Amino acid sequence: MMKEKVIFLVDMQSFYASVEKAENPHLKNQPVIVSGDPERRGGVVLAACPLAKQKGVANASRLWEAQEKCPEAIVLRPRMQRYIDVSLQITAILEEYTDLVEPYSIDEQFMDITGSQKLFGAPEEIAKSIQDRIMREVGIYARVGIGPNKALAKIACDNFAKKNKNGIFTLTKENMKTEMWPLPVGSMFGVGSRMKHHLNRMGISTIGGLAVFPLD
Numbered sequence: 001m002m003k004e005k006v007i008f009l010v011d012m013q014s015f016y017a018s019v020e021k022a023e024n025p026h027l028k029n030q031p032v033i034v035s036g037d038p039e040r041r042g043g044v045v046l047a048a049c050p051l052a053k054q055k056g057v058a059n060a061s062r063l064w065e066a067q068e069k070c071p072e073a074i075v076l077r078p079r080m081q082r083y084i085d086v087s088l089q090i091t092a093i094l095e096e097y098t099d100l101v102e103p104y105s106i107d108e109q110f111m112d113i114t115g116s117q118k119l120f121g122a123p124e125e126i127a128k129s130i131q132d133r134i135m136r137e138v139g140i141y142a143r144v145g146i147g148p149n150k151a152l153a154k155i156a157c158d159n160f161a162k163k164n165k166n167g168i169f170t171l172t173k174e175n176m177k178t179e180m181w182p183l184p185v186g187s188m189f190g191v192g193s194r195m196k197h198h199l200n201r202m203g204i205s206t207i208g209g210l211a212v213f214p215l216d
């Protein structure tokens with residue numbers, strides 16, 4: 001029998017803002033926003049740290065709106081080269097656990113740890129070890145979604161690991177129906193707003209509804 005794959009999606013919390021906070025300790029307890037063109041109030045929020053998000057600041061909102069919600073926020077301009085360098089540093093950490101690492105975006109990376117378990121332990125132990133190393137070496141909190149394929153790993157991360165206390169969540173064939181099926185169909189990896197609209201019009205509102213919908 002073929003061994004079930006174990007795929008991780010490792011996501012950095014508020015990546016640009018976290019890099020800035022990690023490198024500037026005086027920002028630690030302050031709400032931080034990284035924004036394009038901070039000189040113009042029409043700039044867009046590229047990242048907000050959790051303290052700023054608590055005040056209602058959302059990614060991709062206008063800077064002036066963000067500053068209305070959180071006037072005390074420290075606004076920084078992005079240092080893209082630095083974020084790319086840190087992202088590559090994180091890739092190098094992940095590559096110590098497996099040679100199957102696939103950056104998905106600047107702050108999210110897939111990895112296949114199917115063959116790494118003899119050396120490094122059970123999936124959740126590996127996830128914890130990765131979180132600890134990223135925190136120790138780059139000062140950033142990473143969340144890990146785990147699943148038998150990339151789609152489930154990504155869904156596990158976005159919908160569960162990010163909301164979990166320990167930042168780790170595993171979707172399996174066993175808990176898929178109870179945990180994932182009740183989610184709105186727009187939470188499905190690959191379903192964007194247009195597809196969601198089409199599916200909703202077909203009467204499909206949840207991932208479970210999509211799963212049981214007759215194929216033809």
Ligand SMILES: [Mg+2]
Nearest residue numbers: 011012014107
């Ligand atoms: Mg992220």
